[in-house]
Amino acid sequence: MALLEVRDLTVVFERKGEQPFTAVDHVSFEVEPGQTVGLVGESGCGKSVTSLAIMGLLPKRGARVSGTVGYEGTNLLSLSDREMRDRRGRDLGMVFQDPLSSLNPVVPIGVQVTEVLERHRDMSRKKAMVEAADLLDKVGIPDPTRRLSEYPHQLSGGMRQRALIAIALACRPRLLIADEPTTALDVTIQAQILALLKELVRDMGTALVMITHDLGVVAGLCDEVNVLYAGRVVEKAERHELFAAPRHPYTHGLLSSIPRLDAPRGQKLSPIKGSVADNIPWDHGCAFAPRCPNALDVCVQVTPAQEDIGGGRLLRCHNPVRPPVVEEVSA
Amino acid sequence: MNPQSGVRPESGATPGPAAPESTVDELMSVQGIKVHFPIKRGLLLDRTVGHVYAVDGVDLGVRRGETYGLVGESGCGKSTLGRAILRLTEPTAGRVVFDGTDLSTLKGESLRTMRRRMQMVFQDPMSSLDPRQSVESILVEGLRAHDLDKGKESTGKRLRELLTAVGLASTSLRKYPHEFSGGQRQRIGIARALTVEPDLIIADEPVSALDVSVQAQVVNLLEELQDQFGLTYLVIAHDLAVVRHISDRVGVMYLGGLVEEASSDDLYAEPLHPYTRALLSAIPVPDPLVEDRRERILLKGDLPSPANPPTGCRFHTRCPWKQETKCSTERPELREVLPGHRVACHWAEDIRAGRIRPHEVEAVLVEEDGISPDIPLVGPASVTEALNP
Numbered sequence: 001m002a003l004l005e006v007r008d009l010t011v012v013f014e015r016k017g018e019q020p021f022t023a024v025d026h027v028s029f030e031v032e033p034g035q036t037v038g039l040v041g042e043s044g045c046g047k048s049v050t051s052l053a054i055m056g057l058l059p060k061r062g063a064r065v066s067g068t069v070g071y072e073g074t075n076l077l078s079l080s081d082r083e084m085r086d087r088r089g090r091d092l093g094m095v096f097q098d099p100l101s102s103l104n105p106v107v108p109i110g111v112q113v114t115e116v117l118e119r120h121r122d123m124s125r126k127k128a129m130v131e132a133a134d135l136l137d138k139v140g141i142p143d144p145t146r147r148l149s150e151y152p153h154q155l156s157g158g159m160r161q162r163a164l165i166a167i168a169l170a171c172r173p174r175l176l177i178a179d180e181p182t183t184a185l186d187v188t189i190q191a192q193i194l195a196l197l198k199e200l201v202r203d204m205g206t207a208l209v210m211i212t213h214d215l216g217v218v219a220g221l222c223d224e225v226n227v228l229y230a231g232r233v234v235e236k237a238e239r240h241e242l243f244a245a246p247r248h249p250y251t252h253g254l255l256s257s258i259p260r261l262d263a264p265r266g267q268k269l270s271p272i273k274g275s276v277a278d279n280i281p282w283d284h285g286c287a288f289a290p291r292c293p294n295a296l297d298v299c300v301q302v303t304p305a306q307e308d309i310g311g312g313r314l315l316r317c318h319n320p321v322r323p324p325v326v327e328e329v330s331a
Numbered sequence: 332m333n334p335q336s337g338v339r340p341e342s343g344a345t346p347g348p349a350a351p352e353s354t355v356d357e358l359m360s361v362q363g364i365k366v367h368f369p370i371k372r373g374l375l376l377d378r379t380v381g382h383v384y385a386v387d388g389v390d391l392g393v394r395r396g397e398t399y400g401l402v403g404e405s406g407c408g409k410s411t412l413g414r415a416i417l418r419l420t421e422p423t424a425g426r427v428v429f430d431g432t433d434l435s436t437l438k439g440e441s442l443r444t445m446r447r448r449m450q451m452v453f454q455d456p457m458s459s460l461d462p463r464q465s466v467e468s469i470l471v472e473g474l475r476a477h478d479l480d481k482g483k484e485s486t487g488k489r490l491r492e493l494l495t496a497v498g499l500a501s502t503s504l505r506k507y508p509h510e511f512s513g514g515q516r517q518r519i520g521i522a523r524a525l526t527v528e529p530d531l532i533i534a535d536e537p538v539s540a541l542d543v544s545v546q547a548q549v550v551n552l553l554e555e556l557q558d559q560f561g562l563t564y565l566v567i568a569h570d571l572a573v574v575r576h577i578s579d580r581v582g583v584m585y586l587g588g589l590v591e592e593a594s595s596d597d598l599y600a601e602p603l604h605p606y607t608r609a610l611l612s613a614i615p616v617p618d619p620l621v622e623d624r625r626e627r628i629l630l631k632g633d634l635p636s637p638a639n640p641p642t643g644c645r646f647h648t649r650c651p652w653k654q655e656t657k658c659s660t661e662r663p664e665l666r667e668v669l670p671g672h673r674v675a676c677h678w679a680e681d682i683r684a685g686r687i688r689p690h691e692v693e694a695v696l697v698e699e700d701g702i703s704p705d706i707p708l709v710g711p712a713s714v715t716e717a718l719n720p
Contacts, residue, residue, distance in 0.1 A: 042542040142632065142693075156633045186404035186569065188630045191613035195629060213543060216615025220622035239619045257547035259576035261614055262621060265596060268554075269576070271547030275512040 002030035005070035038222030046231040093168035097180040099160035110148030158189035230287035360392040364425030387587035400578030450524035454536035456516035514545035593672040651689035
């Protein structure tokens with residue numbers, strides 16, 4: 001059984017005097033222990049709202065969350081605030097994008113790490129400090145004992161992100177949600193953090209939900225990828241299959257619009273035309289249709305349903321990209 | 332530029348050290364440029380307690396009609412260098428020669444006139460466009476400043492041409508920046524740079540604030556405009572994949588200095604500096620087959636503070652190829668190791684030939700504060716003490 005089972009998760013933001021806005025629309029996915037599932041998309045596609053909804057961190061007022069978030073059979077959405085507090089940090093860990101705004105600037109790093117240990121594992125401050133130093137060491141922070149007494153501003157960006165990961169890992173959660181954990185970092189530091197996350201999944205069997213806009217990160221890290229567009233999953237596939245044969249025109253467009261380090265130079269990039277501002281609402285057809293090179297008349301009239309196209313792949317498209325003809329390679 | 336004594340293998344194709352780059356048509360060249368920012372402490376007495384060595388001696392040349400990419404991670408000084416070239420930040424030392432004229436000798440009116448030929452495109456199109464100015468007013472401003480506004484009709488025609496060139500509707504003239512999407516705003520920023528018909532455009536992270544699908548649009552636009560108007564670009568960016576795509580030649584910066592420079596193809600095919608190698612290996616490639624096979628050179632630790640840079644080679648504290656001699660004592664000069672391929676590493680040839688193997692590096696603590704502990708902080712402890720000595 002999957003550790004995390006998200007079914008038809010829908011988040012609608014409501015504001016007085018305005019049209020309700022559906023940020024996340026019937027998103028479903030599962031994560032097994034030791035598996036990494038990616039949620040990919042550009043800004044505004046609902047990937048971060050999905051993670052906040054799973055963690056129960058959306059404001060009670062204004063955000064209407066429906067669907068189910070099953071964690072080992074319990075629907076997290078039905079839990080009370082108090083019960084949810086007991087789980088956050090213990091069963092579910094979360095790493096946010098911007099380490100400077102998610103760490104408390106006036107509390108030393110050590111206290112922020114031990115806080116979790118004291119709350120969830122009933123440790124004494126003294127014991128927790130020893131454990132905290134151990135954690136910082138594990139995530140690759142040099143001289144951890146000294147770092148414990150320092151404040152977030154005294155650490156570099158990469159160190160802060162590590163500290164944040166250390167806090168998320170303090171209670172050895174079985175599920176870790178990482179929301180753009182490396183976006184604010186330089187590539188060499190990003191490589192360090194990604195290596196650390198990979199190690200965690202491999203050695204501790206942590207289930208990882210990786211939220212990112214970077215297809216390169218996805219290619220190296222995720223087992224399964226969900227591509228989100230305007231709040232809906234438009235394509236879901238195992239990573240090798242997704243990159244070898246993207247079927248949704250959006251996925252295809254994304255992949256052909258990024259320059260690759262290993263591709264021959266001198267080729268023009270083929271961008272996706274327009275921007276998310278051109279989207280049409282999902283109930284009138286496919287949100288991506290105005291930007292889609294494959295769009296047909298039906299695309300602006302009928303909402304495409306999510307179909308199982310075999311091999312564990314899901315696709316939401318009336319006129320998908322044809323899979324490339326695979327040439328037989330004689331071994 | 333820096334004649335090196337000693338044997339240089341595989342550099343036979345290059346001319347003698349006396350006349351290295353005079354034969355190529357350089358539009359702009361930077362010679363030994365340095366930008367040091369003072370670190371001030373104290374309330375009343377502005378004592379300088381150290382310097383941030385943002386750019387610390389860079390030589391480079393940009394040829395007419397080419398795109399020169401400048402890459403490096405945050406804090407390496409690439410943006411400061413870009414600003415120093417335009418003298419938006421006054422360089423501490425060194426010269427910038429633009430089309431035969433030394434910019435540092437120019438002042439007032441002559442500098443202003445010269446600036447028409449060098450324009451800048453900024454990273455964040457929202458904060459670099461005045462929200463209260465219409466697009467027309469944004470575009471006309473440059474024309475007026477340089478006396479190119481030759482009457483309503485011709486200016487109007489010119490603006491419409493420009494908008495078409497950057498792919499915006501001519502109805503955009505009466506709109507305001509907030510009415511556009513990020514990609515469109517960046518197009519306005521580019522159009523603004525083009526109004527005064529510049530020769531050189533310095534683009535500082537022109538696409539990094541944009542979504543992936545929109546990035547490609549702007550990258551293609553920059554390439555088209557270059558062909559159309561015969562522009563020369565200096566593109567500053569941290570995304571090596573984008574830089575490789577757009578540039579003819581690439582310079583890699585680390586901690587205020589240029590560590591490697593080569594044609595885009597050479598640099599990516601055979602990076603010679605250990606830092607470039609690590610940087611290239613760290614970039615994720617959107618292809619699982621490649622990702623599964625690649626070997627990463629994981630650098631330990633963080634970028635040292637530019638206020639307190641390491642001695643010798645700036646990279647030696649994190650370098651997996653660091654040797655016992657030279658690295659921590661002598662600062663390597665940028666020298667031509669292969670034709671057209673300059674590297675600032677004492678051991679470039681040995682590393683290339685595989686005579687030196689990489690080894691483990693211990694991560695060192697990096698002080699965020701960065702002020703050298705050698706400088707004693709003496710002076711008044713408080714305002715009262717300063718007032719009543």
